[in-house]
Amino acid sequence: MSQTANKSPRPLHPQQLELDASQIKAGRRWLLKTSAVRAGDILLIQNPGLQSLGIRFADGSAFSHAALWMHSGEETLPLRLAEADAQGVGFTELYPITLHDKGEAVEVWLLPGHPRQCRLLRHKDASSVPESLAQQVAAEIRKDWFYSDYSPLDRLAEASRHPEAARRLYSALLKGLDVVASKGHGRKTLFCSELVAVYYDRIGLPLFNPPKASALVSPAVLALEAQGLHEVKDAFICTATLSDDAVARGLHFDDPRAQGWLPLHVRQARQSYLIDKLDDTLNRSLEEWRQQTLQHYIAAHEAFRHTAAQVGQLAQVANNRQAANKIMAYQQTEARLFDLLINAEQRKSVVDPTGNVLTLNDAQAFYLALVILSLLDQVRFSVWRLNVLLLRTLLRGSSRARKPLHTQKPFKLAAIYRIFRQLRQQTRYSRAILDEEIKKSAEALTEHDIAQIAQWGKSHP
Incomplete structure (x- = not known):
């Protein structure tokens, strides 16, 4: 050599x-x-x-x-x-x-x-x-x-x-x-x-x-x-x-x-190689972050569907037609927003109900994410209210009627109470995760992002 x-x-x-x-x-x-x-x-x-x-x-x-x-x-x-x-x-x-x-x-x-x-x-x-x-x-x-x-x-x-x-x-x-x-x-x-x-x-x-x-x-x-x-x-x-x-x-x-010129060319090639390597690393990290975000959205969507289904069961048990209608409206709205957000994250074209192709930037996609999380939070709050209402109704009815045990339908009461306990535990756990995610997201926003999100939200109610 x-x-x-x-x-x-x-x-x-x-x-x-x-x-x-x-x-x-x-x-x-x-x-x-x-x-x-x-x-x-x-x-x-x-x-x-x-x-x-x-x-x-x-x-x-x-x-x-x-x-x-x-x-x-x-x-x-x-x-x-x-x-x-x-x-x-x-x-x-x-x-x-x-x-x-x-x-x-x-x-x-x-x-x-x-x-x-x-x-x-x-x-x-x-x-x-x-x-x-x-x-x-x-x-x-x-x-x-x-x-x-x-x-x-x-x-x-x-x-x-x-x-x-x-x-x-x-x-x-x-x-x-x-x-x-x-x-x-x-x-x-x-x-x-x-x-x-x-x-x-x-x-x-x-x-x-x-x-x-x-x-x-x-x-x-x-x-x-x-x-x-x-x-x-x-x-x-x-x-x-x-x-x-x-x-x-x-x-x-x-x-x-x-x-000669060789060392200069090699140094320049090294710098280009390191820059390309850094660019590849950043793109790979961005793609991993995007996939993680996508999985988070999917998990939130599945959690919403599961929670909404349980709330619907509670509403039927409590014979609360108003709550059932509200949950159904929540489900329809969340499904549309979820499809819109997933398409935006996957860089696919998004078409609104009128047939127009929408182009969403990162700030608008983030706004949609907050809307979905807020919607999920509303559903979880409805779960909590229905739980309290149902439990109070059960306790009042049980203490007031004083009926014999065979007329109290204990299996139905036990099933309702089991659903109540599961929902209460899930609501507490989900509430902590949701609060943490919203806090992280809010800290990452700049004033310019907030202004853009607010403006876009007014034009797209």
């Missing part, structure tokens, strides 16, 4: 670079000929550093990183190096530089860092892939994966060629390295060789027989098990044969992954 950036500010634009032969040889510089690179070529790298060592140890390979040359969609640099490392997923800011040696000028890529080993691989059927398909797949990968955060390193252990017990050990090792090296808090997607495998899977060139999942392709698997790949000969400049007068000039970043 590429080296991580220092915390000091980095220049956003490339700097002029000039390296003489001694600097090129002493610095283990790898110069890749631009003329040798084709779309789909795979670059295997062994980087120095603890992270690279841990990956090679866990993977059992000489290479710790894999990158891919693919179409960029740009006119100035149609082919660019795509990588997935601790900086994120995206193009590396490489610019061709010119190597002057022995009277000749060769355009080369100066690979970032100081790799210990490099190898350029190409698929034997790469030339059969239409240019339009390669550009299309590259565009899809840029859209789907670019500027996301690097996948957790411990996923590489799943792609390791070692036994399961060793993979668990390597997973713990790589997880620790990930904590130290990775700064990403966004959408974690691919690791380096997985990006290569995804490209070849979409391009339609098989790398393995039988096929292997992209998440199980490590740098070692690419180097040792991939079929159809061959090394591109003479792709790199042999720096040992450079003359003492050789010099390389051009624009260059010391750390192309950390100093």
Whole structure:
């Protein structure tokens, strides 16, 4: 993997670079000929550093990183190096530089860092892939994966060629390295060789027989098990044969992954990802709250129907026709309001008796909810009044008549008293819940909401 950036500010634009032969040889510089690179070529790298060592140890390979040359969609640099490392997923800011040696000028890529080993691989059927398909797949990968955060390193252990017990050990090792090296808090997607495998899977060139999942392709698997790949000969400049007068000039970043545009794009993508995640969380919470509210309305509706039915029984027992008619009117009104409120909560169109489609905002829907709760409260108050009236009638009739036991119809009295006790208990319990709900709802209202509700209530009596 590429080296991580220092915390000091980095220049956003490339700097002029000039390296003489001694600097090129002493610095283990790898110069890749631009003329040798084709779309789909795979670059295997062994980087120095603890992270690279841990990956090679866990993977059992000489290479710790894999990158891919693919179409960029740009006119100035149609082919660019795509990588997935601790900086994120995206193009590396490489610019061709010119190597002057022995009277000749060769355009080369100066690979970032100081790799210990490099190898350029190409698929034997790469030339059969239409240019339009390669550009299309590259565009899809840029859209789907670019500027996301690097996948957790411990996923590489799943792609390791070692036994399961060793993979668990390597997973713990790589997880620790990930904590130290990775700064990403966004959408974690691919690791380096997985990006290569995804490209070849979409391009339609098989790398393995039988096929292997992209998440199980490590740098070692690419180097040792991939079929159809061959090394591109003479792709790199042999720096040992450079003359003492050789010099390389051009624009260059010391750390192309950390100093170019990639970190800015990744940070922006992280912020967008976190905002989208927060938006999804809020929408999910809102939907849960809406479902809970809906269930509350349904529960209140069922409680109303149950209570109204019991009140109707009491009214019949007490032979109170006025109370029975009032309960029937309550039931009809509550049913209409309940249907209206449920449709509003479910974002369905609401049609009034005249056929007009009503559009209710949250304040109006809340007003309907209060009306229903108030109506339920009125019914419960009627239950209480009927209970008291019925009990007084029963007690007066029993004490005044002094009839024998067999003429008192004890079973009917017992049934009435049982209904009375149930209703009294339910009324007390429901009254406490109703008072609490109305109090919460009133505290949540603003003066503007109250004014809107009052105005709407006057226009919709």
